[in-house]
Amino acid sequence: MGHPNSTVPVVMSFSASDPSGGAGIQADIEALGSMGCHCSPIITTVTAQDTTDMYHFYPCPSRLVRDQARAVLEDIPIAAFKVGILGSIENIRAVHQLLKDYPHIPVVLDPCLYFGSKSKPIDPAALEAIIALLLPFVTICTPNTQEARLMAPEADTLDACAQEIMAHGANYVLITGQHQISNKITNTFYGNYRRLEVFHWDRLENNYQGSGCTLTASLAGLLAQGLSASSAIHQAQEYTAECLKQGFRIGMGQHHPNRLFWARETSYQYDAQQEQQKKIVN
Numbered sequence: 271m272g273h274p275n276s277t278v279p280v281v282m283s284f285s286a287s288d289p290s291g292g293a294g295i296q297a298d299i300e301a302l303g304s305m306g307c308h309c310s311p312i313i314t315t316v317t318a319q320d321t322t323d324m325y326h327f328y329p330c331p332s333r334l335v336r337d338q339a340r341a342v343l344e345d346i347p348i349a350a351f352k353v354g355i356l357g358s359i360e361n362i363r364a365v366h367q368l369l370k371d372y373p374h375i376p377v378v379l380d381p382c383l384y385f386g387s388k389s390k391p392i393d394p395a396a397l398e399a400i401i402a403l404l405l406p407f408v409t410i411c412t413p414n415t416q417e418a419r420l421m422a423p424e425a426d427t428l429d430a431c432a433q434e435i436m437a438h439g440a441n442y443v444l445i446t447g448q449h450q451i452s453n454k455i456t457n458t459f460y461g462n463y464r465r466l467e468v469f470h471w472d473r474l475e476n477n478y479q480g481s482g483c484t485l486t487a488s489l490a491g492l493l494a495q496g497l498s499a500s501s502a503i504h505q506a507q508e509y510t511a512e513c514l515k516q517g518f519r520i521g522m523g524q525h526h527p528n529r530l531f532w533a534r535e536t537s538y539q540y541d542a543q544q545e546q547q548k549k550i551v552n
Contacts, residue, residue, distance in 0.1 A: 278306065278307065278308050279306070279307045279308070279349035279350070279491070279494035279495055280307065280308045280309075280310055280346050280347065280348050280349055280494070281298075281302050281307050281308070281309055281310065281348070281349060281350045281351070281352055281487075281490045281491055281494050282309075282310040282312060282339065282342060282343070282348045282350075282351050282352070283295060283298040283299075283302070283309055283310065283311055283312065283351075283352040283353075283354065283487065283490070284312045284314050284335070284339070284351070284352070284353045284354060284356060284365055285298055285311075285312075285313075285314060285315075285352070285353075285354030285355055285483070286313070286314060286315035286316070286317050286327065286354065286355040286357065287313050287315070287316050287317060288317055288319055288480070289317070289318070289319065289320075290319060290320050290321050290479070290521065291526070292321060292479030292480040292524065292526045292527075293319075293479050293480030293482075293483045294317070294354065294355065294480070294483060295309075295311045295313060296480075297480040297483035297484055297487060297527070297529065298311065298352060298354070298483055298487040299311060300529035300530055301483070301484050301487035301488045301491065301509075301513075301529050302352075302487050302488070302490070302491045303530075304488065304491075304509065304529055304530065304532065305487075305488050305491030305492055305494075305495065305509075306491070306495065307349070307490075307491040307494050307495070309487075310342045310346065310348065312335060312338045312339050312342075313330055313335075313338065314329065314330055314335050314354075314355060314356045314357050314361050314365075315327050315328065315329045315330060315355050315356070315357035315361075316328045316330065320521055320522075320523065321479055321519075321520065321521030321522060321523030321524050321526070322521070322522055322523030322524070323523070327355075327357060328357075329356075329357030329358040329360075329361060330357065330361070331360075332358065332360035332361050332363065332364040333364075335356075335361050335364045335365070336364045336367070336368070339364075339365075339368050340368075343368070343372070348372070348375055349375070349376075349493075349494035349495075350375060350376045350377070350378065350490045350491070350493045350494035351369065351372075351375055351376070351377045351378070351490065352377075352378045352380070352486055352487050352489075352490035353365060353377060353378070353379045353380065353404065353408075354380045354382050354483060354486070355382045356382075358396070359393075359395060359396050359399050362396060362399040362400060362403055362404065363399065363403060365403075365404065366399075366403035366404060366407075369404065369407040370407065373407065376409040376410075376490070376493040376494070377404075377407050377408045377409050377410075378408075378409060378410050378411075378412065378486050378487075378489045378490040378493065379400075379404060379405070379408045379410070379411045379412065379440070379486075380412050380482055380483065380485075380486040381400060381411065381412075381413050381417045381421065382482075383397065383400075383413070383416075383417045383420050383421070384416065384417070391420055397420065397421070400421075401421060401438050402438075405435065405438040405439040405440050406438065406439030407439065408439060408440040408441065409440075409441050409442065409493065409499065410440070410441070410442045410443070410444060410489055410493075410499055410502075410503070411435055411440040411442070411443050411444070412443075412444045412445075412446060412482065412485060412486050412489070413431075413435070413443070413445055413446070414445070414446045414447070414448060414482070415428060415445060415446070415447055418431040418432065418435065418443075418445045419431060421434070421435055422434035422435060428445055428458065429458075429460075429465060431445065432445055432458070432460040432465075433460075433463060436460065436461075436463055441461065441499070442459065442460065442461040442499050442503075443459075443460040443461075444457060444458070444459050444460075444503060445457065445458045445460070446482070446485070448473075448481065452473070453472075453473055454470045454471065454472065454473060455470070455471040455472075455473050456468060456469070456470055456471075457469045457471070457507065459500075459503050461499065461500075466500070467500075467503075469507055471507070471511055474514055474515065476517065476519070476524070476525045477524045477525065478514050478517055478524055478525050478526070478527050479523070479524040479525070479526060479527075480526065480527055481510060481513075481514060481527055484509075484510045484513050484527045484529055485506055485507065485510045486506075488505075488506040488509050488510060489502050489503070489506040492505055492506055510527070512531060513527035513528055513529050513531060514527050516528040516531040
């Protein structure tokens with residue numbers, strides 16, 4: 271039997287579970303839903319974190335990661351992959367094999383090379399595995415400036431970092447500038463071994479948990495909808511910027527991006543008083 275027809279693209283997201291709901295799989299589900307997509311969440315890591323920091327993370331066995339993905343891939347047509355925290359070299363290898371088996375599906379890679387507020391980078395062997403095993407299959411890689419320099423340590427400029435990342439196989443690179451000290455956030459988009467476009471965004475006063483997840487998941491969703499890389503880059507940044515502007519603080523740490531801001535428009539609000547009046551009339 272063939273696949274059922276569907277107008278809803280499905281994006282498979284490999285990422286960690288965040289119990290605070292700010293980042294990881296939880297962020298991906300919200301962002302992908304906002305892009306008109308369905309998320310197939312593949313849990314790679316279970317974390318203990320809140321809005322202030324990540325305290326512990328527990329990688330899932332690679333066999334479990336593989337079996338989760340295989341079960342879905344044999345049942346549902348996947349329109350794009352989003353790859354976030356994988357948690358272990360074994361999981362990187364498992365995802366490598368999956369991407370190798372489905373080479374025509376676009377891939378958005380959020381390198382996630384630093385964990386927690388102490389900004390401790392991942393193990394060098396895991397970084398090497400990401401570069402060697404994942405980058406050859408990546409459509410768009412989205413490192414921040416710190417991650418770009420870590421991925422290309424011999425490069426003397428961010429432009430050179432992007433060139434090296436593309437040399438390892440990524441078709442496009444978006445280097446995000448939220449970690450730079452400046453009044454504006456500068457994101458730079460590269461492709462075809464050259465700088466394609468530079469974007470400037472106002473820096474907001476708050477810090478946000480899951481802003482990178484929001485950007486990369488929406489990027490994957492837009493690619494799944496058939497947009498070009500350039501169009502997806504524009505629209506994903508605009509969406510992410512609006513999520514941050516309308517963000518909220520629910521804990522003692524970072525703000526959460528409001529990825530469902532569009533659902534709070536007047537036309538969508540639930541009016542309990544009107545609903546109660548309808549019950550009385552009926």
